[in-house]
Amino acid sequence: MxxxxxxxxxxxxxxxxxxxxxxxxxxxxxxxxxxxxxxxxxxxxxxxxxxxxxxxxxxxxxxxxxSRFVAGESVDEAIHAVHPLNSKGMLATIDYLGESVTRAMEARAACDQILYLVERIHASGVDANVSLKLSQLGLKLDENLAIDNLRTILQQAQRHGLRVRVDMEEGALVDTTLDIYRRLRFGEGFTNVGVVIQSCLYRSDEDVRRLVEEGAWVRLVKGAYQESHTVAYAAKADTDAAFMRQTEALLSETARARGVYLAVATHDDAMIGATQRFARLHNIPPDAYEFQLLYGIRRDRQEQLVAQGHRVRIYVPYGTAWYPYxxxxxxxxxxxxxxxxxxxxxx
Ligand SMILES: Cc1cc2nc3c(=O)[nH]c(=O)nc-3n(C[C@H](O)[C@H](O)[C@H](O)COP(=O)(O)OP(=O)(O)OC[C@H]3O[C@@H](n4cnc5c(N)ncnc54)[C@H](O)[C@@H]3O)c2cc1C
Known part of the structure; x- marks a missing residue:
């Protein structure tokens, strides 16, 4: 535990x-x-x-x-949970749970675990990518430690043709997370790294504008952290409106032409429906974007989206550090x- x-x-x-x-x-x-x-x-x-x-x-x-939301405590349990998802036509992104480590040793251990996860995904043949958090790799201790760990993981993932998504954490880490993403994506040329934008933050319209220009691989979420009203919308309606504004920007013809690939990550029927309507109206093919949902949440909706011909990816977390998640x-x-x-x- x-x-x-x-x-x-x-x-x-x-x-x-x-x-x-x-x-x-x-x-x-x-x-x-x-x-x-x-x-x-x-x-x-x-x-x-x-x-x-x-x-x-x-x-x-x-x-x-x-355990309704967490696939298990070991890599094998996570892989085991992905097999039935794949056979139902769903993709996965596997997350080794952990965040805000307080010692360099823990950050290196998390990096080793994720490298092992990459190997197991490759060896087992499941259709899955990897999600991780920079604070798990030591961001709050030493930015360079987190960068080194992320670089090692990206190299290994690249060897196996896997993508790595850097989850977004609390507002105070957004600038650093985007800076590190850009350093590895453009400074070092890793094409297999993607980021997450939280629509609840006031800044996100501007972040999305820049990511569209850069042709980024983006997961859009509403935001799971407690934020001050000075940086984030307090009302759900405002976050929802921002979520749709940003979905439309990331699905626009300009964005797609620049290489943006959007993951619309929500369980909200209103957001899912509005995205589908926007895509239909603009003749955006279903393989130009994907829906993402969390393991164990709205399984009915997950299956329904697949049946409707959508690409669906399930975020599958595992590990002993399941408490904050x-x-x-x-x-x-x-x-x-x-x-x-x-x-x-x-x-
Ligand atoms: C694949 C994926 C990856 C994510 N990655 C990040 C990340 O990197 N950073 C980050 O800050 N956040 C992340 N999140 C979490 C996200 O920010 C939201 O907190 C979470 O998705 C709930 O918001 P919602 O869009 O589903 O809609 P909400 O407005 O919260 O809920 C709408 C409806 O969805 C259903 N629903 C929502 N949550 C649940 C639940 N827990 N159990 C059952 N039903 C539920 C309910 O029917 C609810 O009425 C991620 C979410 C997903 C799906």
Whole structure:
């Protein structure tokens, strides 16, 4: 299970938090319908709290719920999860879970794990790429360490014809992440690297404009991190509008002519439907872009998109450090939280 260097919380602290979360879950739909974000904020805060990680990951029911979103703890389990996806006509991007490492040793170990993942993807013959986070490769410790690790992974992936997607993390890391992407993509000529843009950030229209000029390989998401209102939209409607503005820019004739390849990564029917309508209206063939969804979320929709002739890629995470990923998934949907809390108290 996930390790943390932070101390275990006092016994008193846990029940009060659990009650807060349980109460929040009960009110979840109302809270979200009213557009308030305190429940999401609480969960995103817990996703970063070492003490909460220790409490949650020690409970077997937590893994029982998390395993709905996480393919397993080992590479073999991840590959095993990709086989049935491939046979249903879906592609995958496999993510070795981990982020914000605090020691250089951990960053190098994560790099080794990802190199092993690249080898296993190649040897097993599954149709999958790799996703990773720069903070997992040491970005918060030493930028050069993260760059060296990423370069090593890109070289190995290139040998096997695999692409590597650099996930986007919290707002404070966006500039550095894009700088590192550009350094490796253009400075060093790696054509197998792609980035992610979060439409919730005010800056993203401008980032998209530049990436269109550069003919980038972009995954567009709404954004999973807690951001200040000074840098990100507070209302879902504004993020949704930005998401569609940016989808249209990245699917435009100019963008495609420059070599942009867009992954529309969302579970939102409204975004998926609007993308399909835009593509139909502009005669954009289904193989000019792809939809991406997370493992275990909206499986019905995943299969329906394939049946409609779309290219669909599933983000398949694995590893022992599943806690922050899992908490972000709970923050996205109160129903998931309610399921988790009821299991927690049944244990
Ligand atoms: C393939 C992929 C890669 C991603 N990579 C990144 C990344 O690199 N950086 C980053 O910041 N974020 C990333 N995300 C997360 C993203 O930013 C959103 O937080 C997440 O996708 C939820 O937003 P949404 O677009 O699905 O729509 P929302 O507006 O959150 O939800 C719309 C509807 O989708 C369904 N839904 C959404 N989430 C869930 C869930 N967890 N469980 C069940 N149903 C749900 C519900 O029906 C909901 O009503 C990624 C998402 C995907 C799909």
């Amino acid at each position: 996930a390790k943390t260097s932070e101390s275990t919380p006092s016994r008193l602290r846990f029940p009060s938090t659990a009650v807060t979360v349980a109460a929040a879950a009960g009110a979840g739909y109302l809270v979200y319908r009213n557009g308030e974000s305190w429940l999401r904020s609480l969960l995103l805060y817990l996703s970063r709290a070492g003490w909460a990680r220790q409490v949650v990951t020690k409970f077997p029911p937590a893994w029982a719920v998390a 899992f908490m972000r998934r709970l923050a996205e949907r109160p129903a998931n939280l309610w399921f988790f809390v009821s299991n927690f108290f049944r244990a």
